[in-house]
Amino acid sequence: MPTARIYQRPKNAMQSGRFATDHWMLEFEPAEPKHADPLTGWAGSGDVRDQIKLSFPTCDAAVAYAEEQGIAYTVIPTPTRKLKLQSYADNFR
Template sequence: MLARIYRPSKNAMQSGRAKAANWVLEFEPSDARRPDPLMGWTVTSDTESSQVKLTFETKDEAVRYADAHGIAFQLIDPAPTKRIIKAYADNFAFGRRIPWTH
């Protein structure tokens, strides 16, 4: 069974990166989801992919855990974040391209 080791992106409902600093080991689904004939919910017979998610503080800990337990994994490094440095005073700069108005 293949697993993914990745660092999740931040939640859209938060401004900080509280739980996005941890690394996650998550199993790939081995069975496709299908609708339940009685209730119509989507179900799968594979519980590992939908219910097991392990978190680690560092990438090395997650890789060591996967190696120690014989889990084949795919390591996904996060894309570098592009920081846009802005200052509030730039809104009122003399050389601004578009004039600032209310």
């Protein structure tokens, strides 16, 4: 039986905006560890479910899909955002 994790996409560290952070993702856990290819040295495995990432508008929709398909799942809660409030004058103290 495949297992999956359901989580909310984090903010991209390279951009200031929060585009698509309200989407919930369903990602399958790897069934086998990755190993280095002897010819190229690239990491890979025979597990094709590693390539599947499904996007949902809400957590409830992702959970409903997993239960409908018979997929065991784990919901990873979204960490709370901590705002660091400071003024421009704090740069000169």
